[in-house]
Amino acid sequence: MKKIITLVAGFALLFTLVGCIQSKEVEITDREGNIVTIPTSIERIVSTAPSNTEILVGLGLADKIIAVDNYSPTEGLNDSVEIINFREPDVELLISLLPDVIIASGHNLVGDEDPFFQLKEAGIAVVYIPSAISIDGVYEDINFIGKTVNKVKEAEEMIRILRDEVEAIKETSKLITNRKDVYFEIGDYSGVLYTFGNNTFLDEIITLVGANNIYNDKESWISVSAEDIVNINPDVIVTNQNYVEGIIETIKSRIGFDTTNAVINDLVFVVDGNYTSRGSQKIIEGIKQIAEAIYPDVYDFE
Amino acid sequence: MLSVKDVSYSYDNKKEIIKSISFNLNKGEFMCIVGPNGSGKTTLLKSIGKILQSKGQIKIDDIDLKNLPRKEISRKIAYFSQLTNYINDIAIFDTVMLGRYPYLKGLFSQASVEDIIKVEDALHKTGLYDVRYTSINKLSGGQLQRVFLAQIIAQDTQVILLDEPTNHLDIKYQVELLDYIKSYMETTNKIVIGVFHDLNAARKYADKILLLNDGKIELFGDKKLVLDSNEINKIYDLNIKKHMISSLEEWL
């Protein structure tokens, strides 16, 4: 009962505020294709995914972020920033924060359910950015966020720097003659191994640095059997499970893996999980780490 | 000789179902426990057989059952339970062999030659020898009770407790089973205690009768003494003897 009263009171207050303060608005099309009306002046931002938070901070908006999800990096943000679990968002709290815009991520969606529909009904602008599946997608996401928060120039500059570095790596990769076969592991859940096929930016990165993803012929995120990996016999194994202690030793000691070239030649590497899974400008750090892991004699970014 | 002294039982340490039961029986005696529903007949029988952990003393041939292991108790006293629901299809032979369980030895309890001889003897006595490999789920209620009787015979105990053994049986099988038990106990000098609903059966087969009411012994003694007593008429709220005679006269 109490909750409902708070909610109703919250709505009432909000409508009043919306009516009084908000005068200028524009319409934009978000990355999912929805047409959203947003205020022209954005002072209070909620970000629900680490990639978007990183982009916002990179655009110099750290002080305008009032709430983030529990995975987002919080360094540089205001001390008063609210940390919200967007798997079950606290709608009341979000409304009471009076955000100008909520930058939501594709993975906030649970099936067809839109966790923010109550907020939309309350008149708060919610724009969606689905998880990027390519490096070009990351450029477009940055561009879109720049437009949304009135930082178009800064965004263009950010994209330019990123693109220059990516192009430089692409140039260097042309020198490579031996395309190494890479198995890139993103998860080991009690023996169920996860990797990816094409249509993922990680697959694109492996190709970019001049190597070959052994599951390039598969689509999107997949689980694979140990037997199949051993049979394909990768030259290099890379994983971004840097949060698992001793992951390299675990992989090397797996039954049968000792016959793969990667383990025989001691070419099992771990890269940063955040840099290699978030579609923000920091993806370049991930690209560099992967490049150096696979071709240490070709790339040197120090 | 069986001696029961001061035996009581309660399920939850509160209300006693049977209270301070004491009596003695000599070898070769057949006693019936009678009494109205809820008077504690089955509880008393299970207490004597140590199926229930009762208070008091039970001695067979001057040996107290109290601190004996379960297997040793089962070599002295057998309890023939009411027919219950079960799912099983093992052979008659194996079912009867279970009666030899208290005598089995060793880690994987293998049967000895003596065990097999006793089982075959019990099968012969109950006329089941020729069908001994038949699965028990193919048997009728009467045949099944014969299998369990064979199990009790194979168990070879001094005391046999019968808990309404003829329940759910056709009259032919009732007579057959009880006639057989009576002759078996007489030839082997066993002590038998039975719970019967049917007072006619009690009158026909028992030597002694224990009249139970509300967990207490109302009367114990020679069957005629008890069945003709005023106490039994009072407890059942019916003149038993008159009723039996008049219902038998209907047949004339």
Next chain:
Amino acid sequence: MILSKIKCIIPLLILLLALLLGISIGSVYISPLKIINIFGNRVFNMPLFHNVKNSDVAIIYYIRLPRILLALTVGGALAVSGASIQSLLRNPLASPYTLGVSSGASLGVALVIMFNISSGILLNMFLPFVGFVSSLVTVFLILSLARKIDKNYSTNTIILTGIVSSLFVNGLLTLIIALSGDELKRIIFWQMGSLSLKGYQHLLGILPLIIFGLLGIYRYHKELDALSFGEDSAKNIGIDTEKIKKRIIVLSSILTGSAIAVSGIIGFIGLVAPHIVRRIWGYKHSKLLPLSYVFGGVFLLLADLIARTIVSPSELPVGAITALIGAPFFAFTFFYKKR
């Protein structure tokens, strides 16, 4: 007589066939000749053919073989413990899971994953250990609770305390899952059950416990026969029913606990395998227990074969396969009898 001999040979043939299928089918094709050569090499030191790669040896001898042996062991253990608990509680739908073994193991494993108590190499052996210990702890708690309620450990008391306690433990588990973030996936994957990436060390780790449990339960095959006639009847012939019941529950919990510790929760084998055996070979436990072992093992081996090949090179959780095949099959045979 001939019929009964055939009935005895059939399980052995099925077992042999399942082993052959299990070793020769996988996401990677390796010809039977190569497989024979690989075994010759490992067992009798025969030279390898020149076209047999090292990875082939690893796949056959170090990935597939331990995996199918583990499937046989885990499936067999689940089936035997299912069979004995069903006889004990005189309920064909009961299993050690009814007594809270699986929820206890899940809770223990979830706690370890949630609080990241251990990770890396240690986790490989530590999770099974925790799964095993927490399943046993749960069963002991349930037994002592049952004893408080009813000192005779009657069937209904055991079933009810088991169900109530596992619901409670499941509640705790749901709470943990709700509070967890990234760990959620790993907890759920563990619960789904999988035999992948398990090697000889897992097999050897649980084998002593499994053998102890199997022999322990087989030792009580006569007692189980007697118990199926009811407790009074069993007590009459000299069985200390409370003691035996407790022992069989503990032994089957050891079997189930150690099995699911390495495999995760795998359902329906404990129901389906004993059920088939009872329908064809009868209720006598001297036959029921070993044959349940064979059929449970074969069932899991084949389910795992499907799990690892049907969407190759991906794998499905084998627990999902056993449920998808087991549930309708069990329903069919169970109701077929009733008609």
